[in-house]
Amino acid sequence: MLTLAIPSKGRLKDNCNAWFAERGVILEQTAGARGYRASIAGLPELDVMLLSAGEIAAALLAGDIHLGITGEDLLREEAPELAGRMHLVKPLGFGFADVVVAVSQYWVDVASMADLDDVCAAYAVRHRRRLRVATKYPQLTRSFFAQARIADYRIVPSAGATEGAPAAGTAEVIVDITTTGATLRDNGLKLLEDGVILKSQAQLAASLTAEWDSEARATARTLLARLDTGAPLYAALAEQLPK
């Protein structure tokens, strides 16, 4: 059996269904099981599960599913080192979003990460604590700040509405996802000029730690050939799989 997880709700789900439909692949929601299972005609050895985007990233990392469709931001947050754990099969051309560093527009002296570095250091001296960065992406933030050579800050985990943290006083800076920047602007925030951490979109990804028996491989070969006749998707995946 090959397992494929697709998003269970929202725009990501609709885009996903449309993407399959464009390729002549129709997902049929299975009755029972409360609609969280689906199948594809002609592929009886394929089990399609509907999960939340975050669960799909975690399940791919854990090796609980073979294939999954979710945001690249979630994949990279879940597994900072993709090598050996996940293979990105194909970017899907929807679900575009950037993970960015944003500060208050009131900080007129801050335009770049180098400025933020100065402000972080001065803040630590002046306030005797580190400047706080609110985010749902602690891993991505940590490695990006390390690259930008910023050390004087700390991450505060954000459960939702990260863009409100600076106004609420729970953090001074945020790392969040944005598509048009409108939400940031509405909250009096601006993007730093070199503050794009990741340009993300929906990805079809494969777990390299799942159990890839010969049946799963054969089904994946058939499925991927149907999803993209032009590209050798399965061949590229097979190279990454254990022999």
Place this chain on the structure above:
Amino acid sequence: MTAFPTYDAAAIAALNNQANAILKLFAARGYVREEPAILQPADIFLDRSGEEIRRRTFTLTDPSGRELCLRPDLTIPICRHAVETNAKFPARLCYNGLAFRHQPGEPNRPTQFFQAGAELLGLEDRAAGETEILSLTIEALRACGLSDFSLRIGDLSLFGALVDALALPAQWRSRLKRHFWRAGYVESLLYWLGHGDGAPKLPGTRTEIEALLDRQGDAPAAGRTREEIIARAMDRAAEAAALRLDPGLADAIAKLLDISGPAEESLARIRALLKTAGIALEPQLAAAESRLAALKALGVERMQFTAHFGRNMEYYTGLVFELWARDKEGPVQVAGGGRYDSLMEMLGAGRPVSAIGCAIRTERVLAARAAGGG
């Protein structure tokens, strides 16, 4: 090596014997033993040492939602306790216990290890404090039965004084000092300062900046005052105009950062280089030289001075040192320490407190002795 070691009876006995020898020496020198809790509030480490330390710290959440951690070192809990109990200075404190560090990318390295250490807090005579801690560390290693080791020293205050002597805007001086330990980056900053074409032009008058701020409507202040922002914006504009370092001087500093070798020879080279560049740092150099003389008197033969040697994330501000020996796999750091004058104030002391300390990795000392370093 294994991530989760089990100590057998012989190893426990050997480690205890070593620890007792070290603690006996510490006690004889007036150091009072303390034992902080193993489980600590995560805040005190994250706020003082920065986010980097989280990658190497085991954090957990208690049932009430408070973030805790297994102590990644014992210095911060000991200093915090000294602040909270209004310890009388100078205070001499010591400890022996486990510390816990995640080792990213090295699944087979131990995640817990024993540390025996000492902290000397609030001694105004800095040179005396440094000599005291260095001698204490060396004698502690000898008390464990280790005689074959070498010493590597550096001094963050030397670079700090050097940068302060330059005609550079304050923000640039702080930037250079902050990134001191990043090999390559400081050199590229220096090159840019000496050979670049200056920073972009920015609106610089107070009126212009205030007008800009007034246009920001309801944007949150996000923890910084209006005055703080105006001051930095003005500094930034002023520095763009003033930003130029004599290329000869910039190169001389880069060369200085490259100096590493036998301590006496290194200091002589630094002295010569500074003289050529026309920078006077007599007090710092004299302090470094007299420290060297004191170490020589202790009979330490192999001493290296490395100009760019400093350590990240461990709050050091001046002298830094490491002691190295060999175990059966190769060179191994058996002890280290340094000066951390800003830590006590950051922990709430209300004023700067001179502070210097050392920590000895007793398991490594044992391994070095077993490999014939005794």
